[in-house]
Amino acid sequence: MKKVEAIIKPFKLDEVREALSDIGVSGLTVTEVKGFGRQKGHTELYRGAEYVVDFLPKVKVEVIIADNLVERAIEAIIKAARTGKIGDGKIFVTSVEQVVRIRTGESGEAAV
Numbered sequence: 001m002k003k004v005e006a007i008i009k010p011f012k013l014d015e016v017r018e019a020l021s022d023i024g025v026s027g028l029t030v031t032e033v034k035g036f037g038r039q040k041g042h043t044e045l046y047r048g049a050e051y052v053v054d055f056l057p058k059v060k061v062e063v064i065i066a067d068n069l070v071e072r073a074i075e076a077i078i079k080a081a082r083t084g085k086i087g088d089g090k091i092f093v094t095s096v097e098q099v100v101r102i103r104t105g106e107s108g109e110a111a112v
Contacts, residue, residue, distance in 0.1 A: 001096040001109060002070050006061045007033065008081040008089040013059050019080035020063060023072045027112075029062040038086060058089065064096055064112050 008016055013030065020028060034055035065073055074091055082088055101111035 001064055001099060001112065002067060003094045003096050004063050004065060004070065004073050004077070005092040005094075006077045006081065006089060007035065007058050007091075008061060008077070009083065009087065010057055010059045012081045012083070013061070015080040016061055016077055019076035020061075020073060023069065023076050025063050025065060025069070025073060027063070031060045031062070033058050033060045037090070056087065064099060066109055066112070 006016065010032070017028065034057055036054060036056055061077075063073065070093060074093070077091055098107060099109075099111040100107045104111075
């Protein structure tokens with residue numbers, strides 16, 4: 001099993017959720033996060049004062065999926081989240097050693 005984490009622009013969340021649902025991903029976790037990469041933030045004007053916004057609002061989507069779905073999930077996320085502009089985000093894939101469903105005690109892929 002793998003954990004796929006995607007850091008995306010907040011307004012792309014619904015499209016990414018639908019794209020993952022279409023390939024058979026049954027559950028996901030979403031967290032509102034802030035950060036920056038090459039984008040390095042931006043300058044805004046508020047009540048006549050200019051200030052720098054270093055950390056930009058993003059959304060982190062996490063899914064645990066079977067190994068055979070990883071490439072399809074990555075492609076689905078890229079297709080749904082891409083705007084072609086800087087700050088579209090990143091995808092991280094890590095191995096998951098064990099998953100246990102608390103309610104039933106199921107483990108492994110049955111728990112996902």
